Amino acid sequence: MSNVLELAAVSKAFGRHRVLKQAWLHVRRGEIVGLVGANGAGKTTLLRIAAGLMCADQGTVRWDCWPPRIRHFGGESTLPTHVAAHRWAGFFDVRSDERRHIGALSRGTRQHLGLTIALHGPAPDLLLLDEPWDGLDPPAALRLTAGIRDWGAAGTAIVISSHRLHDLDDVTTRFVLLEEGRCRNVPEQDRVAVERIAELVARGSRAADPPRLTRSP
Amino acid sequence: MTRLLRFFVISKVHPPHILILAAACFGIGLWTIEYDAGELDSALGLVLVAQMFLASTGFTSRAFAGHFDPVLVAGSARTDVAAAHWLASIAPGVMAWLALSLTGLLVHSSAAVSALAGRRLVALLIVSNIAWVAGYRLSRGAAGVLWLTVLVGILLQHNLRALSASIDQGAHTWLLDVPVVFVCPFLLIGDRPYVPPVVLAIAAALAFTAVGLVALATRRLDVLLMERG
Numbered sequence: 388m389s390n391v392l393e394l395a396a397v398s399k400a401f402g403r404h405r406v407l408k409q410a411w412l413h414v415r416r417g418e419i420v421g422l423v424g425a426n427g428a429g430k431t432t433l434l435r436i437a438a439g440l441m442c443a444d445q446g447t448v449r450w451d452c453w454p455p456r457i458r459h460f461g462g463e464s465t466l467p468t469h470v471a472a473h474r475w476a477g478f479f480d481v482r483s484d485e486r487r488h489i490g491a492l493s494r495g496t497r498q499h500l501g502l503t504i505a506l507h508g509p510a511p512d513l514l515l516l517d518e519p520w521d522g523l524d525p526p527a528a529l530r531l532t533a534g535i536r537d538w539g540a541a542g543t544a545i546v547i548s549s550h551r552l553h554d555l556d557d558v559t560t561r562f563v564l565l566e567e568g569r570c571r572n573v574p575e576q577d578r579v580a581v582e583r584i585a586e587l588v589a590r591g592s593r594a595a596d597p598p599r600l601t602r603s604p
Numbered sequence: 605m606t607r608l609l610r611f612f613v614i615s616k617v618h619p620p621h622i623l624i625l626a627a628a629c630f631g632i633g634l635w636t637i638e639y640d641a642g643e644l645d646s647a648l649g650l651v652l653v654a655q656m657f658l659a660s661t662g663f664t665s666r667a668f669a670g671h672f673d674p675v676l677v678a679g680s681a682r683t684d685v686a687a688a689h690w691l692a693s694i695a696p697g698v699m700a701w702l703a704l705s706l707t708g709l710l711v712h713s714s715a716a717v718s719a720l721a722g723r724r725l726v727a728l729l730i731v732s733n734i735a736w737v738a739g740y741r742l743s744r745g746a747a748g749v750l751w752l753t754v755l756v757g758i759l760l761q762h763n764l765r766a767l768s769a770s771i772d773q774g775a776h777t778w779l780l781d782v783p784v785v786f787v788c789p790f791l792l793i794g795d796r797p798y799v800p801p802v803v804l805a806i807a808a809a810l811a812f813t814a815v816g817l818v819a820l821a822t823r824r825l826d827v828l829l830m831e832r833g
Contacts, residue, residue, distance in 0.1 A: 431829060435827065435828075435829070438673075438677045439676075439677055440673060440676055440677060440827040441826045441827060441828065442824060442826055454680070457677045458677075459673060459677050460673075461670050461673055461829060462670075464669075464670065464829075465669065465670025465671065465673055465829070466670075466671070467615050467616065467666075467669075467671040469616055469619060470614065470615055470616055474614050475614065475615075477614075478610065478611060478614045479674070504674075
């Protein structure tokens with residue numbers, strides 16, 4: 388099966404800080420990849436490069452057709468707060484009766500609005516979601532999980548970055564751990580226990596911990 | 605392009621209070637012309653000052669907040685996105701200018717033709733384009749503040765007359781005249797100093813070239829997320 392998305396030896400640095408170091412990631416049609424890693428590991432950067440929003444310093448990004456049909460949702464904080472919710476939704480042909488400004492909505496409602504827009508309409512080739520379950524109440528979280536499954540079944544390649552390992556485990560076909568700037572497939576035997584994945588993420592998190600300050604005697 | 609323009613209107617490139625400011629400038633301008641048709645230049649000058657701030661909408665500050673993500677994902681033509689943003693940014697000032705100029709035409713103001721197709725129009729093009737270009741990587745209105753600061757600095761040092769004289773009495777070398785009209789396009793509001801058509805043409809072409817270059821640069825713009833949560 389062909390890859391919808393191919394990141395080959397992608398590197399990205401912000402000043403001296405190298406976030407991605409020759410990261411490789413292939414996603415096939417219908418595959419749902421759970422991208423995990425410690426805070427600051429580069430998950431958001433990787434997703435934005437995959438969406439074409441950012442450019443890699445080195446390496447190549449390839450989509451299987453051009454122009455690629457991509458949906459990307461970077462979280463509720465990316466919605467314009469001063470725009471009326473119904474007008475923003477209306478632009479994407481999504482009906483909303485909410486007339487307040489997006490900034491006046493609760494965090495969960497904003498997240499729900501953004502996801503409703505991202506998951507609306509015909510299935511794209513590639514769906515990229517950054518922390519999609521954040522702020523959602525349980526029924527909305529379940530609906531999101533079901534929606535992701537449906538789109539995966541319809542053939543959309545999906546990459547989801549999240550710390551919510553149990554939610555990810557419900558939908559993903561494989562886990563990819565982003566650690567020290569590189570992507571590493573989590574072996575199937577490690578995947579059996581979500582706790583094991585949490586351990587792998589924690590290991591990366593400890594590595595990224597800032598040095599402790601100690602008071603000199 | 606229409607869809608992109610609609611996107612920027614919906615995402616409020618211009619917040620309501622800025623549009624009210626543009627409408628107020630138009631209203632004052634209209635009142636001025638009604639009072640004295642010969643005062644069209646005063647009305648146009650007011651719109652030009654407002655346009656310094658109106659066109660400086662700041663592209664990257666909004667893009668880095670993720671607001672433009674839906675139209676910037678791979679597959680969309682980034683140059684079209686930048687062009688639509690430019691058009692949406694300059695539209696209120698241009699519309700106010702056109703409405704005043706057409707009104708001036710109706711009341712037989714001598715400056716009206718120039719405002720629609722002459723040196724005064726070049727002043728509007730320079731202000732609209734350069735304010736948008738200069739403000740591309742700044743926050744809203746910042747380019748207008750910087751530009752006005754420079755102009756006030758020139759005025760305080762009594763250099764405006766010198767700038768005007770450098771065009772009026774000079775040898776009309778476009779290498780000197782073009783930067784002067786770029787720094788102070790207000791010199792083009794009025795009939796003096798005389799500015800050769802070639803200088804006007806070069807200035808207008810450069811103003812559009814600057815917009816084109818920024819639109820092209822948008823293709824390689826790294827749309828980072830500056831704020832989370």
